[in-house]
Structures are given as C-alpha cells and as structure tokens.
Amino acid sequence: MLIDHFPVFGLRVRTPRLELRLPAPEELSDLADLAMHGIHGPDLMPFGNPWSELPPADRARRVIQRHWSTLAELKPDAWALNLVVFLDGRPVGVQEIEADDFGVRRQVQSESWLGLRHHGQGIGTEMRAAMLHLAFAGLGADEAVSVGYLDNHASLRVSRKLGYAENGTSRGISRGKLAPEQRFLLTRRAWDEHRRVDATIEGLAPCLPLLGVET
Template identity: 55%
Template sequence: MLVDHFPLTELRLRTPRLELRLPDPEELAALADVAADGVHDPAYMPFRIRWSELPPAERARSVVLHHWSVLGQWTPREWRLPLTVFRDGAPVGVQLLKAVDLAITTECSTGSWLGRRYHRQGIGAEMRAAVAHLAFTHLGATDLVSSAFTDNAASLGVSTKLGYTDDGIERHEDRGRLRVIRRLRLTRQAWLERERPDVTVDGLTRCLALMGLNGSAASEDDRPQSPG
C-alpha cells in the first residue's frame, strides 16, 4: 500500500471547520479548479513568484505540477508539506509547512494560498493555526516563521492575530520597482499564551522519520500548557 512507503498520506489535521491533508488525484484536480477561479484581487500581487498571473488553465496545471514536484523532492533533511485545506469536504486552498534540519534548527516556516471566494471568512487564520499546532505540539518546533509584503494586509492580519512579531525586512525588485517584505516570527511561548482553536492530529507517528525526527519529537504531554 502507498501508505507503507509514504505515510504522510494518512496525516490528518482537523480544526472546528477544516481538515488539512494530502489530496487524492480527484481532490487535487478540484483544488486546481479553485486556483483557476482566482486566488486574489487581480489588481494586487501578494506572491513573489507570480504563478497566479497565469491564464486559468495554466494556473490550474501549475498547482498540480507544483504539488507533485514538492512531494517528489522530499527528504528527511529538507521537506515541504503541501496540505490541502478542506471545508465541508471541498478543497479551498493550500497550507504549506516546511523545514530544513528540523531536529537541529527547531524552526518551521509556512506559506499558503486560498481561493478568492473563501477570503474574509477566518479560514486563513484557522489553517495556519492548525500547522502551528502541528509544529509546536508534535514536531518539537520552537519557532514558526512567515513573511508577507508590507502592503499585504490580509496575511499580516493573520500573523498579528496569531501572535507573530517582527523579525526584520527583505528588499526585492519586482518588475523594476522596490517591494519590501516583512519577516515575522511566532515563538512557542507566545503561541501558548494566546487563545487557539482546537486541533487534532492523526496519522503522525509513522511520518516522524520522514521529517528527520526519528520519533524524537516531544508530544503534547511534554509541553507546558496554558488556558485556551
């Protein structure tokens, strides 16, 4: 069975409204359709790599190819986990969690996109909170990092809601003009001190070795807890 060779296919994260997991082929096709319908206001570009400007059919195909490419490059030392986000059984976007030498660095980073029709419903914060729970509670992470352009109010709002603090800036050229990215950092302690949605994680144990952890990541019972 596939799960015997790649146990990440059994990993499930669940929040009050969402489920995050790897998609089957037909669900990946449905996710590509979500991207084809648009992921942001065409007047604003939130991504450094302008994949969302592709024509709808090419944009959809790029989602499929990128998903396969990310999984195909997986190693325990360096990995990217592209979890499809489902609401009411239908895909609405992607929440990525990635790390390099996690057992040593104890740091993960995130990236995401959400179908435009699902914006402004609190989904972005809930799906990032889900992977924060995975990283801090189950993978032994001490820090979670993210970034966004300084004019990306939606992404920065999610980070503020979850307790991230500033971690510097990056300056980038984009089609002949300067764009500035804010780096953001969420520590485990800051995460523990804030109210959080309930998250359950299933199917993780056999995945730990694939993440370079070899079963050594601390469980929730090993963590200091706070209300909420």
C-alpha cells in the first residue's frame, strides 16, 4: 500500500471542528474548486507570489501542482506538508507546516489559506492551533515562526491570539511593491501558556524519520 512507503498519508490532526490531513485525489479536486471561488478580497494580497490572483482555472491548477510538488520534494532535511483543512468532511483551506534541518533547528514555519466563504468563523485560528499542536506536542519543536504583511490584519491577529511574540520587521514585496512584514516567534513555553484548542494526532510515529525526527 502507498501508506507503507509514504506514511504521511496516514497522518491526522483533529480539533473539535476540523481535521487536517493530506487529501485523496477527488478531495484535491474539491480543494482546487474552492480556490477558484476566491481566497481573499481584492484589497488584500497576503502572498509574496500573487498566485491567488491568477484566473480561476489557473489558480485551481496551481493548488494541485503545489500539492504535488511539496510531496515530491519532501525529505528529512527539508520538508513541507500541505495539510488540507476539512470541516464536516469538506475542504475549506490549507494549513502548511514546513521546516529545514528540523532535527537540528527544532523550528517550524507555516503558511495557510482559507476559502473566502469560510472567513470570519474562527477557522483560521483553529487550524493554526492544530498545526502548532503537531509541531510542539507531536514533533517536539522548540520554536514556531510566522511572517505576515502589516495590512494582513487577520493573520497578525491569529498570531497574537496564539501567543506569538513580535520579532522584528522585514522588507517584503507584494504585487511588485515594497510591503513591510511583521515577524513573529512562538516558543514552546508561550505555546503551552496560550493553547486553548484541544487537538489529537494520529499516525505520526511512522512519519517521524521522514520528517527528520529521531525516534
């Protein structure tokens, strides 16, 4: 079976409302359809690469290709998991967790997106909390970092709510123009003090060597 060779297909992170995991092919198609209907309003660009402004069909194809490429490039010293977020069995977005040389650094970073129709329901906070549970409780991370443009108020609000501390600014680029970024750092202690979302993990043990974690 495929899961015997690539155990990340058996990884599950669950919260009271959500399940984060890799999608089956038809579920990936549903995720691409979701992206076609929009990810954010026209007045905001949360990504350095403005893929979310591609024409709908190209945007959907990009979601699929991004999913395949991260799986193809996964290796212990450099990996990214594009975990699809499911609500009531349907995909609502993506919560990515990634790391370089995790076995040494013990640090993760994250990116995410949520279908526009699902904004404003607390899902963004809950799915980031699930990712942090995987990082700290599951993988044994020491730190998590996050970066958001200063005008992406929803993302910055999630980081602050979950205990991240401001960690300086940087000069990013958005739509070809200078866009100041706020950097955040979350320590294990701060995560433990601020966690409010119950989460469980299933199927992690077989994945640990693939993610650079010694067992």
